[in-house]
Amino acid sequence: GENVEQHPSTLSVQEGDSAVIKCTYSDSASNYFPWYKQELGKGPQLIIDIRSNVGEKKDQRIAVTLNKTAKHFSLHITETQPEDSAVYFCAALPGNQFYFGTGTSLTVIP
Amino acid sequence: KAGVTQTPRYLIKTRGQQVTLSCSPISGHRSVSWYQQTPGQGLQFLFEYFSETQRNKGNFPGRFSGRQFSNSRSEMNVSTLELGDSALYLCASTRAPNIGSGANVLTFGAGSRLTVL
Numbered sequence: 001g002e003n004v005e006q007h008p009s010t011l012s013v014q015e016g017d018s019a020v021i022k023c024t025y026s027d028s029a030s031n032y033f034p035w036y037k038q039e040l041g042k043g044p045q046l047i048i049d050i051r052s053n054v055g056e057k058k059d060q061r062i063a064v065t066l067n068k069t070a071k072h073f074s075l076h077i078t079e080t081q082p083e084d085s086a087v088y089f090c091a092a093l094p095g096n097q098f099y100f101g102t103g104t105s106l107t108v109i110p
Numbered sequence: 111k112a113g114v115t116q117t118p119r120y121l122i123k124t125r126g127q128q129v130t131l132s133c134s135p136i137s138g139h140r141s142v143s144w145y146q147q148t149p150g151q152g153l154q155f156l157f158e159y160f161s162e163t164q165r166n167k168g169n170f171p172g173r174f175s176g177r178q179f180s181n182s183r184s185e186m187n188v189s190t191l192e193l194g195d196s197a198l199y200l201c202a203s204t205r206a207p208n209i210g211s212g213a214n215v216l217t218f219g220a221g222s223r224l225t226v227l
Contacts, residue, residue: 043221044218049215
């Protein structure tokens with residue numbers, strides 16, 4: 001089955017700096033890659049996604065890039081704010097089951 | 111548009127008991143999947159149902175079971191509870207997670223937090 005690896009597991013940045021989280025996947029059949037943000041005590045919320053026919057997608061301060069050849073995709077958060085502090089999960093969909101990374105705990109230091 | 115609703119939100123059980131958790135997906139969503147989340151373990155896939163059929167199953171013992179009803183609502187059951195079953199159980203729904211369908215956005219509920227004493 002698909003194997004999704006996510007790095008780093010923890011990340012601390014100063015407010016205003018950028019944060020980058022990287023994921024790799026193994027199954028070339030994967031063609032949909034969502035990113036989720038989970039705040040304490042809540043379920044994961046979709047923040048951005050990308051399909052395999054697109055190389056980059058941006059939504060305000062958040063962007064995702066996809067390199068199909070290398071089988072990796074990344075989440076970029078610019079101008080980080082304290083409310084960006086949360087756990088972020090990447091995922092891949094090769095068929096009808098989602099495969100998730102192990103999560104990155106992001107802390108934005110005011 | 112109502113989101114994914116999970117009940118109960120919190121519950122406490124003792125070892126050996128069983129528990130049933132409920133999930134109502136977003137209207138029109140036919141696929142429901144369940145995940146177990148424990149500190150440091152990420153999202154562990156339990157199973158996925160589509161049109162009342164279990165299509166995928168994760169690597170959990172047979173004490174974990176589930177079902178889906180004709181209205182797409184789903185329940186999961188854990189029998190003979192163990193201390194290690196304490197976790198946040200998340201349900202997520204999607205219209206139909208198939209390649210190329212364009213309907214694969216997965217929406218999570220808030221979860222049911224189970225504590226086993």
